[in-house]
Amino acid sequence: MVDVYCVKWGKKYNRDFVEKLKDSIEKHLTVNHNFKCFTDEVEKDYDIPITNPELRGVWHKLSLFQFKGQCLFFDLDIKINDNIDFLASEFDKFTVIDSTPWKKEKLRTLLINNDTLVNSSIMRWSDNTKILEKFLKKRDLYLRLYSGIDRFIFNEDIKYKYFKGDQISSWQEGNENNTIVLYNGKYV
Amino acid sequence: MFDINTIEIIKKIIKDYPTRLLDVLNSIGERQQISKDWLVENLNNYKHSFRNKIKKDNVSIVLLCSWYGLLAYKLIEKFKIKKIDRIYCVDFDPLSKRISQKLFRKVDNENLKNGLLTQVRHLERDIKEVDEKVLESEIIINTSCEHLNQQTIYDIIDRTQRGTLIVLQSNNYHKIPEHINTVNNLNEFVSQYQSRLINIDMFEKDFLEYKRFMIIGIKR
Numbered sequence: 013m014v015d016v017y018c019v020k021w022g023k024k025y026n027r028d029f030v031e032k033l034k035d036s037i038e039k040h041l042t043v044n045h046n047f048k049c050f051t052d053e054v055e056k057d058y059d060i061p062i063t064n065p066e067l068r069g070v071w072h073k074l075s076l077f078q079f080k081g082q083c084l085f086f087d088l089d090i091k092i093n094d095n096i097d098f099l100a101s102e103f104d105k106f107t108v109i110d111s112t113p114w115k116k117e118k119l120r121t122l123l124i125n126n127d128t129l130v131n132s133s134i135m136r137w138s139d140n141t142k143i144l145e146k147f148l149k150k151r152d153l154y155l156r157l158y159s160g161i162d163r164f165i166f167n168e169d170i171k172y173k174y175f176k177g178d179q180i181s182s183w184q185e186g187n188e189n190n191t192i193v194l195y196n197g198k199y200v
Numbered sequence: 201m202f203d204i205n206t207i208e209i210i211k212k213i214i215k216d217y218p219t220r221l222l223d224v225l226n227s228i229g230e231r232q233q234i235s236k237d238w239l240v241e242n243l244n245n246y247k248h249s250f251r252n253k254i255k256k257d258n259v260s261i262v263l264l265c266s267w268y269g270l271l272a273y274k275l276i277e278k279f280k281i282k283k284i285d286r287i288y289c290v291d292f293d294p295l296s297k298r299i300s301q302k303l304f305r306k307v308d309n310e311n312l313k314n315g316l317l318t319q320v321r322h323l324e325r326d327i328k329e330v331d332e333k334v335l336e337s338e339i340i341i342n343t344s345c346e347h348l349n350q351q352t353i354y355d356i357i358d359r360t361q362r363g364t365l366i367v368l369q370s371n372n373y374h375k376i377p378e379h380i381n382t383v384n385n386l387n388e389f390v391s392q393y394q395s396r397l398i399n400i401d402m403f404e405k406d407f408l409e410y411k412r413f414m415i416i417g418i419k420r
Contacts (some may be wrong), residue, residue, distance in 0.1 A: 066349075066380040123218040149326075152265075152347045153293050155378035157223055167219060 014045040014082045014100050014159035019072045021062065026161060029088040034058070036092040043100040044086075050076060064148075065181065071162050073132060074147050083097045087133040089195040096192060098179065106143070107136040108165065110174035111195070114184040126158055127178050128166035134180065143170055205306055212302050217295060224299060227268045235343065235369065235412055236274045238405055243367060244280045246416050248399040251363030252338050258285040260337035264356065265344040265408045267289045269320060271298040273307055276318045288334050290327055298323035328352060335359050345370035346379040350392065353381075357396050357419060365418040366397055373410035385389040389413040396420055 016037055020030050034047050049059045050072060064075045076085060082103045111131040122129075145163065148155055158164045165172060179191035183198060213224050252259065252365070259282045263271055266289035275287060290301065300322060301308075311318070323334065327348075340360055345353055345368050357366060370389050374382045383389040385406045393400065397417030405412045 067346050068377045071377065124214070126219050126222075150292055150376050152344075157219075 014043055016045045016047050017076050017085045018022045019145045021072050025088045037043050040092045075159050077144035080139045081135050089199050091193045094191040103138040106172045106174055108132050108154040108172050114182045126163050126167055128162040129167040130162045220281045228270055236271045240274050242279045250365035250418050258283045260286045261339040262337045264290050264342040272320050273304055283303050290330055291321045292326045339365045341367040341385045343369040346382045360419050367416050369414045371410050371412045386413045
Protein backbone atom coordinates (compact mmCIF):
# COMPACT_ATOMS: atom_id res chain seq x y z
CA MET A 13 0.00 0.00 0.00
CA VAL A 14 1.34 3.40 -0.99
CA ASP A 15 0.76 6.41 1.26
CA VAL A 16 0.16 9.51 -0.85
CA TYR A 17 0.68 12.81 1.00
CA CYS A 18 0.08 16.45 0.34
CA VAL A 19 0.46 19.47 2.63
CA LYS A 20 -2.14 22.18 3.08
CA TRP A 21 -0.98 24.89 5.45
CA GLY A 22 -2.29 28.45 5.85
CA LYS A 23 -4.39 30.22 3.24
CA LYS A 24 -2.24 29.99 0.11
CA TYR A 25 -4.21 27.04 -1.27
CA ASN A 26 -7.84 26.37 -0.50
CA ARG A 27 -9.57 23.00 -0.09
CA ASP A 28 -10.39 22.83 -3.81
CA PHE A 29 -6.71 22.25 -4.58
CA VAL A 30 -6.66 19.26 -2.22
CA GLU A 31 -9.85 17.76 -3.62
CA LYS A 32 -8.61 18.22 -7.16
CA LEU A 33 -5.31 16.51 -6.36
CA LYS A 34 -7.14 13.67 -4.60
CA ASP A 35 -9.40 13.13 -7.60
CA SER A 36 -6.41 13.20 -9.97
CA ILE A 37 -4.50 10.67 -7.91
CA GLU A 38 -7.53 8.35 -7.78
CA LYS A 39 -7.90 8.60 -11.53
CA HIS A 40 -4.26 8.24 -12.54
CA LEU A 41 -2.64 6.05 -9.85
CA THR A 42 -3.95 2.51 -10.19
CA VAL A 43 -1.70 1.12 -7.43
CA ASN A 44 -3.41 0.61 -4.04
CA HIS A 45 -2.96 3.78 -2.03
CA ASN A 46 -4.16 5.93 0.86
CA PHE A 47 -4.51 9.65 0.27
CA LYS A 48 -3.57 11.84 3.25
CA CYS A 49 -3.48 15.59 3.68
CA PHE A 50 -1.10 16.98 6.31
CA THR A 51 -2.77 20.17 7.43
CA ASP A 52 -3.25 22.85 10.10
CA GLU A 53 -7.03 22.77 9.42
CA VAL A 54 -8.34 19.25 9.84
CA GLU A 55 -11.73 18.92 8.11
CA LYS A 56 -11.88 15.67 6.18
CA ASP A 57 -11.37 12.02 7.05
CA TYR A 58 -8.17 11.95 5.02
CA ASP A 59 -6.67 14.93 6.92
CA ILE A 60 -3.91 14.41 9.46
CA PRO A 61 -2.81 17.25 11.75
CA ILE A 62 0.60 18.85 11.41
CA THR A 63 3.09 17.81 14.07
CA ASN A 64 5.53 20.75 14.16
CA PRO A 65 3.34 23.83 14.62
CA GLU A 66 6.41 26.08 14.90
CA LEU A 67 7.11 25.55 11.18
CA ARG A 68 5.59 27.59 8.36
CA GLY A 69 4.50 26.79 4.83
CA VAL A 70 6.61 24.42 2.78
CA TRP A 71 8.77 23.43 5.73
CA HIS A 72 5.97 21.12 6.86
CA LYS A 73 6.94 18.91 3.91
CA LEU A 74 10.01 17.91 5.90
CA SER A 75 7.81 16.84 8.81
CA LEU A 76 6.34 14.20 6.52
CA PHE A 77 9.66 12.38 6.81
CA GLN A 78 8.52 11.11 10.20
CA PHE A 79 6.38 8.68 8.20
CA LYS A 80 7.94 5.49 6.88
CA GLY A 81 6.76 2.99 4.29
CA GLN A 82 5.99 3.46 0.62
CA CYS A 83 5.54 7.21 0.64
CA LEU A 84 4.76 9.61 -2.19
CA PHE A 85 4.30 13.35 -1.83
CA PHE A 86 2.69 15.81 -4.24
CA ASP A 87 2.50 19.61 -4.07
CA LEU A 88 -0.99 21.02 -4.48
CA ASP A 89 -0.05 23.11 -7.52
CA ILE A 90 0.47 20.26 -9.98
CA LYS A 91 -1.65 18.86 -12.79
CA ILE A 92 -1.77 15.15 -13.60
CA ASN A 93 -2.78 14.36 -17.18
CA ASP A 94 -2.04 10.65 -17.46
CA ASN A 95 -1.15 7.43 -15.59
CA ILE A 96 1.47 7.89 -12.87
CA ASP A 97 2.09 4.28 -11.79
CA PHE A 98 5.73 4.79 -12.76
CA LEU A 99 6.15 6.76 -9.54
CA ALA A 100 5.15 3.82 -7.36
CA SER A 101 8.41 1.85 -7.32
CA GLU A 102 11.98 2.16 -5.94
CA PHE A 103 10.82 3.66 -2.66
CA ASP A 104 14.09 2.68 -1.00
CA LYS A 105 15.92 5.70 -2.43
CA PHE A 106 14.84 9.26 -1.66
CA THR A 107 13.74 10.65 -5.03
CA VAL A 108 13.01 14.23 -6.11
CA ILE A 109 12.63 16.15 -9.38
CA ASP A 110 15.60 17.52 -11.33
CA SER A 111 14.86 21.21 -11.95
CA THR A 112 17.79 21.74 -14.34
CA PRO A 113 15.54 21.89 -17.45
CA TRP A 114 13.86 25.12 -16.35
CA LYS A 115 16.72 26.52 -14.31
CA LYS A 116 19.47 26.52 -16.92
CA GLU A 117 19.44 30.27 -17.31
CA LYS A 118 19.64 30.97 -13.62
CA LEU A 119 22.57 28.80 -12.62
CA ARG A 120 25.08 31.61 -12.43
CA THR A 121 23.87 32.48 -8.95
CA LEU A 122 23.70 28.89 -7.73
CA LEU A 123 26.33 29.14 -5.01
CA ILE A 124 25.89 32.67 -3.73
CA ASN A 125 22.10 32.35 -3.57
CA ASN A 126 22.23 28.89 -2.04
CA ASP A 127 20.14 28.01 -5.05
CA THR A 128 19.10 24.47 -5.93
CA LEU A 129 18.68 22.01 -8.77
CA VAL A 130 16.25 19.99 -6.69
CA ASN A 131 12.51 20.40 -6.90
CA SER A 132 10.43 18.73 -4.20
CA SER A 133 6.99 19.14 -5.79
CA ILE A 134 6.99 15.34 -5.94
CA MET A 135 9.00 13.23 -3.50
CA ARG A 136 9.30 9.49 -2.92
CA TRP A 137 10.85 7.79 0.09
CA SER A 138 10.63 4.88 2.50
CA ASP A 139 12.66 6.10 5.50
CA ASN A 140 13.86 9.71 5.66
CA THR A 141 13.72 10.14 9.43
CA LYS A 142 17.42 11.06 9.53
CA ILE A 143 16.80 14.03 7.24
CA LEU A 144 14.06 15.29 9.54
CA GLU A 145 16.27 14.79 12.59
CA LYS A 146 19.11 16.70 10.93
CA PHE A 147 16.77 19.57 10.09
CA LEU A 148 15.17 19.80 13.53
CA LYS A 149 18.54 19.75 15.28
CA LYS A 150 19.60 23.04 13.66
CA ARG A 151 16.26 24.26 12.38
CA ASP A 152 17.00 27.90 13.03
CA LEU A 153 20.23 27.84 11.00
CA TYR A 154 18.60 26.13 8.03
CA LEU A 155 15.59 28.43 8.03
CA ARG A 156 17.99 31.36 8.00
CA LEU A 157 20.16 30.01 5.18
CA TYR A 158 17.57 28.52 2.86
CA SER A 159 14.36 29.99 1.55
CA GLY A 160 12.78 26.57 1.02
CA ILE A 161 13.26 22.86 1.45
CA ASP A 162 14.60 22.40 -2.11
CA ARG A 163 17.63 24.49 -1.15
CA PHE A 164 18.02 22.65 2.13
CA ILE A 165 18.02 19.26 0.37
CA PHE A 166 20.44 20.38 -2.36
CA ASN A 167 22.95 22.19 -0.16
CA GLU A 168 23.13 19.99 2.93
CA ASP A 169 24.73 16.80 1.61
CA ILE A 170 21.49 14.89 1.64
CA LYS A 171 21.52 11.78 -0.53
CA TYR A 172 18.83 11.77 -3.20
CA LYS A 173 18.25 10.76 -6.79
CA TYR A 174 16.12 12.24 -9.53
CA PHE A 175 13.01 10.71 -11.06
CA LYS A 176 13.96 9.09 -14.36
CA GLY A 177 12.39 9.88 -17.70
CA ASP A 178 10.71 13.00 -19.01
CA GLN A 179 7.15 12.58 -17.79
CA ILE A 180 7.41 15.43 -15.29
CA SER A 181 7.90 19.00 -16.44
CA SER A 182 7.32 22.54 -15.27
CA TRP A 183 4.88 25.02 -16.80
CA GLN A 184 7.95 27.25 -17.09
CA GLU A 185 9.17 24.95 -19.90
CA GLY A 186 6.09 25.74 -21.96
CA ASN A 187 4.72 22.18 -22.12
CA GLU A 188 1.46 21.84 -20.20
CA ASN A 189 0.44 18.49 -21.70
CA ASN A 190 3.05 16.26 -20.10
CA THR A 191 2.02 13.42 -17.75
CA ILE A 192 2.67 15.65 -14.73
CA VAL A 193 2.98 19.42 -14.97
CA LEU A 194 4.31 21.46 -12.06
CA TYR A 195 2.96 24.95 -11.57
CA ASN A 196 5.88 25.84 -9.33
CA GLY A 197 6.15 29.55 -8.71
CA LYS A 198 2.83 30.30 -10.38
CA TYR A 199 0.79 30.82 -7.21
CA VAL A 200 2.88 33.23 -5.17
CA MET B 201 34.76 55.87 -1.54
CA PHE B 202 34.83 52.15 -0.72
CA ASP B 203 36.50 50.74 2.34
CA ILE B 204 39.36 48.59 1.03
CA ASN B 205 39.48 46.31 4.07
CA THR B 206 35.78 45.48 3.75
CA ILE B 207 36.18 44.72 0.04
CA GLU B 208 39.06 42.35 0.84
CA ILE B 209 36.97 40.58 3.47
CA ILE B 210 34.06 40.15 1.06
CA LYS B 211 36.43 38.70 -1.55
CA LYS B 212 37.69 36.17 0.99
CA ILE B 213 34.17 35.17 1.99
CA ILE B 214 33.16 34.73 -1.67
CA LYS B 215 36.24 32.61 -2.27
CA ASP B 216 36.01 30.37 0.79
CA TYR B 217 32.33 30.41 1.77
CA PRO B 218 30.30 31.55 -1.26
CA THR B 219 27.08 30.01 0.04
CA ARG B 220 27.34 32.18 3.14
CA LEU B 221 27.96 35.54 1.51
CA LEU B 222 24.39 36.87 1.84
CA ASP B 223 24.07 35.54 5.37
CA VAL B 224 27.33 37.23 6.35
CA LEU B 225 26.22 40.52 4.83
CA ASN B 226 22.88 40.21 6.66
CA SER B 227 24.71 39.62 9.93
CA ILE B 228 26.59 42.92 9.66
CA GLY B 229 23.88 44.92 7.89
CA GLU B 230 22.53 48.26 9.00
CA ARG B 231 19.77 46.93 11.26
CA GLN B 232 22.14 44.56 12.96
CA GLN B 233 24.56 47.41 13.60
CA ILE B 234 21.78 49.63 14.94
CA SER B 235 20.42 46.89 17.22
CA LYS B 236 23.84 46.04 18.61
CA ASP B 237 24.86 49.68 19.14
CA TRP B 238 21.51 50.26 20.86
CA LEU B 239 22.18 47.31 23.15
CA VAL B 240 25.67 48.42 24.16
CA GLU B 241 24.57 52.01 24.69
CA ASN B 242 21.75 51.01 27.05
CA LEU B 243 23.90 48.43 28.79
CA ASN B 244 26.40 51.18 29.56
CA ASN B 245 23.60 53.24 31.10
CA TYR B 246 22.27 50.42 33.31
CA LYS B 247 22.51 51.72 36.87
CA HIS B 248 21.78 48.66 38.97
CA SER B 249 24.49 46.55 40.52
CA PHE B 250 25.12 43.05 39.19
CA ARG B 251 27.32 40.21 40.37
CA ASN B 252 30.97 41.25 40.71
CA LYS B 253 30.27 44.71 39.38
CA ILE B 254 32.18 46.18 42.27
CA LYS B 255 34.40 43.32 43.48
CA LYS B 256 36.17 42.17 40.42
CA ASP B 257 38.11 44.13 37.84
CA ASN B 258 37.10 42.23 34.76
CA VAL B 259 33.99 40.41 33.59
CA SER B 260 33.17 37.62 31.17
CA ILE B 261 30.26 37.86 28.77
CA VAL B 262 28.32 35.09 27.04
CA LEU B 263 26.62 35.77 23.71
CA LEU B 264 24.03 33.11 22.97
CA CYS B 265 23.21 32.53 19.29
CA SER B 266 26.07 34.84 18.38
CA TRP B 267 25.90 34.38 14.56
CA TYR B 268 29.24 35.69 13.22
CA GLY B 269 30.11 37.68 16.33
CA LEU B 270 29.32 41.30 15.48
CA LEU B 271 28.09 42.03 18.99
CA ALA B 272 31.33 40.76 20.53
CA TYR B 273 33.28 43.38 18.65
CA LYS B 274 30.77 46.11 19.43
CA LEU B 275 31.20 45.27 23.12
CA ILE B 276 34.99 45.30 22.89
CA GLU B 277 34.81 48.69 21.22
CA LYS B 278 32.12 50.39 23.29
CA PHE B 279 31.32 48.63 26.58
CA LYS B 280 32.32 50.96 29.41
CA ILE B 281 31.10 49.51 32.73
CA LYS B 282 33.96 47.06 33.22
CA LYS B 283 36.93 45.62 31.43
CA ILE B 284 36.03 42.44 29.60
CA ASP B 285 38.29 39.42 30.07
CA ARG B 286 36.55 37.11 27.69
CA ILE B 287 33.53 36.94 25.42
CA TYR B 288 32.09 33.50 24.69
CA CYS B 289 30.28 33.37 21.36
CA VAL B 290 27.94 30.38 21.42
CA ASP B 291 26.38 29.19 18.16
CA PHE B 292 25.64 25.75 16.74
CA ASP B 293 26.63 26.79 13.24
CA PRO B 294 29.87 24.91 12.44
CA LEU B 295 31.07 27.81 10.28
CA SER B 296 30.50 30.62 12.78
CA LYS B 297 34.01 30.59 14.16
CA ARG B 298 35.87 30.41 10.86
CA ILE B 299 33.78 33.10 9.20
CA SER B 300 33.98 35.32 12.25
CA GLN B 301 37.75 35.05 12.21
CA LYS B 302 37.79 36.11 8.57
CA LEU B 303 35.49 39.03 9.27
CA PHE B 304 37.25 40.35 12.33
CA ARG B 305 40.91 39.34 11.97
CA LYS B 306 42.03 42.86 11.24
CA VAL B 307 39.97 44.22 14.12
CA ASP B 308 41.53 41.60 16.41
CA ASN B 309 45.02 42.68 15.36
CA GLU B 310 44.25 46.36 15.82
CA ASN B 311 42.72 45.67 19.24
CA LEU B 312 45.87 43.84 20.27
CA LYS B 313 48.01 46.76 19.17
CA ASN B 314 45.78 49.14 21.10
CA GLY B 315 45.90 47.06 24.28
CA LEU B 316 42.31 45.80 24.07
CA LEU B 317 43.05 42.29 25.25
CA THR B 318 39.56 40.81 25.38
CA GLN B 319 39.59 37.21 24.20
CA VAL B 320 36.77 36.15 21.88
CA ARG B 321 36.19 32.43 22.24
CA HIS B 322 33.81 30.64 19.88
CA LEU B 323 31.89 27.63 21.17
CA GLU B 324 30.18 25.51 18.54
CA ARG B 325 27.26 24.06 20.40
CA ASP B 326 23.56 24.19 21.02
CA ILE B 327 22.81 26.74 23.70
CA LYS B 328 21.14 23.96 25.71
CA GLU B 329 24.58 22.38 26.01
CA VAL B 330 26.57 25.36 27.26
CA ASP B 331 28.93 24.36 30.10
CA GLU B 332 28.22 25.45 33.66
CA LYS B 333 31.61 27.16 33.78
CA VAL B 334 30.69 29.38 30.85
CA LEU B 335 27.36 30.26 32.46
CA GLU B 336 29.24 31.53 35.52
CA SER B 337 30.00 34.62 33.44
CA GLU B 338 28.76 37.91 34.85
CA ILE B 339 26.76 38.93 31.79
CA ILE B 340 24.58 36.75 29.55
CA ILE B 341 23.17 38.21 26.33
CA ASN B 342 20.67 36.70 23.92
CA THR B 343 19.45 38.93 21.10
CA SER B 344 17.53 36.12 19.40
CA CYS B 345 14.70 35.22 21.77
CA GLU B 346 12.28 35.20 18.84
CA HIS B 347 14.20 32.25 17.39
CA LEU B 348 14.09 30.08 20.50
CA ASN B 349 11.55 28.02 22.38
CA GLN B 350 10.54 29.92 25.50
CA GLN B 351 11.43 27.00 27.73
CA THR B 352 14.97 26.94 26.31
CA ILE B 353 15.44 30.59 27.33
CA TYR B 354 14.02 29.93 30.79
CA ASP B 355 16.30 26.92 31.25
CA ILE B 356 19.38 28.96 30.40
CA ILE B 357 18.42 31.77 32.79
CA ASP B 358 17.68 29.22 35.51
CA ARG B 359 21.19 27.83 35.13
CA THR B 360 22.88 31.22 35.64
CA GLN B 361 23.96 32.47 39.04
CA ARG B 362 21.98 34.89 41.16
CA GLY B 363 23.00 38.46 40.34
CA THR B 364 23.98 37.73 36.75
CA LEU B 365 23.21 40.57 34.36
CA ILE B 366 20.84 39.32 31.68
CA VAL B 367 20.16 41.12 28.39
CA LEU B 368 17.44 39.83 26.08
CA GLN B 369 16.05 41.03 22.76
CA SER B 370 13.01 39.89 20.83
CA ASN B 371 10.61 41.41 18.29
CA ASN B 372 7.11 41.33 16.82
CA TYR B 373 8.29 40.41 13.30
CA HIS B 374 5.89 37.49 13.11
CA LYS B 375 6.13 36.68 9.39
CA ILE B 376 9.74 35.46 9.31
CA PRO B 377 9.75 31.61 9.24
CA GLU B 378 12.54 31.23 11.79
CA HIS B 379 10.76 33.52 14.28
CA ILE B 380 8.94 30.92 16.33
CA ASN B 381 8.63 32.90 19.56
CA THR B 382 7.77 36.51 18.76
CA VAL B 383 5.91 38.75 21.20
CA ASN B 384 3.28 41.37 20.41
CA ASN B 385 4.64 44.20 22.50
CA LEU B 386 7.17 45.23 25.11
CA ASN B 387 4.89 44.55 28.07
CA GLU B 388 4.32 40.99 26.93
CA PHE B 389 8.09 40.52 26.58
CA VAL B 390 8.76 41.90 30.06
CA SER B 391 6.02 39.78 31.62
CA GLN B 392 7.77 36.62 30.43
CA TYR B 393 10.76 37.39 32.67
CA GLN B 394 9.39 39.17 35.74
CA SER B 395 9.52 36.02 37.84
CA ARG B 396 13.18 35.45 37.00
CA LEU B 397 14.67 38.96 36.81
CA ILE B 398 14.68 42.04 39.01
CA ASN B 399 15.55 45.69 38.29
CA ILE B 400 14.34 45.34 34.71
CA ASP B 401 15.00 48.21 32.33
CA MET B 402 12.96 47.94 29.14
CA PHE B 403 13.40 49.40 25.68
CA GLU B 404 11.68 49.47 22.32
CA LYS B 405 13.01 50.40 18.89
CA ASP B 406 10.89 50.92 15.79
CA PHE B 407 12.14 49.40 12.52
CA LEU B 408 8.98 50.30 10.53
CA GLU B 409 7.87 46.73 9.62
CA TYR B 410 8.44 45.57 13.16
CA LYS B 411 9.55 46.63 16.63
CA ARG B 412 12.54 45.29 18.49
CA PHE B 413 12.24 44.92 22.25
CA MET B 414 15.00 44.71 24.82
CA ILE B 415 15.16 44.10 28.54
CA ILE B 416 18.13 44.35 30.85
CA GLY B 417 17.75 42.84 34.32
CA ILE B 418 19.38 40.93 37.12
CA LYS B 419 18.84 37.22 37.77
CA ARG B 420 16.85 36.77 40.99
